[in-house]
Amino acid sequence: QTQIAGQSLDASKLDVNVMDQIRNMGGLQLVMPQAFAETDCGVLESSGRNVVEFNLTGVSVELPIMGGKTYNAMTFSEQVPGPTLRVTQGDVVKMTLTIPDDEVTGHGNDMHASQMSAGNFESVNPGEVSQYCYIAESAGIFKYHCSGVKLIGMDQHVLSGMYGIAIVDPANGYKKLMVEKTSGSGELDRKFYDADALEFQLQYNQLYLTPEGNYDAGAMFQHHNTATVVNGMQFGYVPNMAHNLLVNGDVNKNIFVAQPWNGLEHKQYQSQLLFVENDQHVRLFIENQGNEPVFFHIVGEILDRVVQGNRVQSAATETWLLGGSQGMIVDSVFD
Ligand SMILES: [Cu+2]
Structure with missing residues (x-):
């Protein structure tokens, strides 16, 4: 029969050198997973x-x-x-x-x-x-x-x-999405959507800049950001002249009150609207890259599912909070 006894060691109260003893036993080896x-x-x-x-x-x-x-x-x-x-x-x-x-x-x-x-x-x-x-x-x-x-x-x-x-x-793929609907008062009518979804990615960050356009560490430490950027740009979610043409039939007829990215010369730095269909499963990959919290909410919608690390964190939540260097997958159906 083997008995294992535990005891605490206070190295400062020992009259032997603990490090020497460990070395004499062959030292410590750190073993880490693959x-x-x-x-x-x-x-x-x-x-x-x-x-x-x-x-x-x-x-x-x-x-x-x-x-x-x-x-x-x-x-x-x-x-x-x-x-x-x-x-x-x-x-x-x-x-x-x-x-x-x-x-x-x-x-x-x-x-x-x-x-x-x-x-x-x-x-x-x-x-x-x-x-x-x-x-x-x-x-x-x-x-x-x-x-x-x-x-x-x-x-x-x-x-x-x-x-x-x-x-x-995930190794076994994404899971189908369940959205709770009703067919009457108190009558639950669950609706299931295939795991295949229309996907977008949104990355949030801040810019801290001097008037000359250089990084301003002092402003960063005070949380005085020059701009909040989504996918690297400010106000990237407002229409540009391509959308003017699509919606109004005229590149010069603005849809929105402020359209700072109207010019097509901005190429990939052009603003981009996210087009989705009604009743379509949409998957959003969202990461907070910055040092301010992101309170993620979609106006007029509920986030049908929030997933982190392949585990469902929430269903039917209005807003989800992302701290710095935190990501999530949001599944939603716009209806
Ligand atoms: Cu670098």
Whole structure:
């Protein structure tokens, strides 16, 4: 019979050196699960799992801001948000970050889906390429962001545009959506929608800028944001001249009182309306990339389902709160 006795150890009251004793016993070895331990691309690539390459560049560019000015943005692959990675739970992600020779600063990439600290990846300097691999073990929506130069300037890099999302689809796919309807007073008439849905992604952030369009850390610490941005732009949800033409038959006949992004020269930085059909299952991937809370509500609608980490958090809720670096999947039917 074996008895195991527990006791507390106060190292300061021992007359032996605890660290020496541990060393004499052969030391301590940290054992971590596969997702953490096997970051070597060679091992993971030959694991038999599906390998998805995710290639990014770290580039500083000037981007338009409301009022006709520009700001000094930092980007993954010259876009804000950065490219979206979409994989299936269990896939191996092979992430490669390239920093061009003429880039002004080093960058990193901390992918929350990887469950690894950005500290392991350090900083990739101008002219360098770096790579790591990981298994996307958990389903859901996860932020990725620049980790600055060995964490220094991380706030500047992220709040200047270096962020994006990884969508990890559940291994067994998405579930059908149930919406409660009634066929009379007190008569429940559940309605089911196929898991296939029309999908959108919305990423929230703030810009903290000096009048010259540079990052303003003082403003960030005081939460005095210059702008709230959705998918990288202010007021991106108002119509532009293409919608004027569609709805009013005239590019110059505005639909809304303020249309700051009317010009088609803005290309991908043009405002975009989200067109959905009545009685259609819509899936929204939403991430709060910033340092202010997001109170997500759709005017005139109820969020039929909120999912985080492949677990239903709520049904039929009016608003859902996302803290900084938090994501969710909202399923809704507009009716
Ligand atoms: Cu960066």
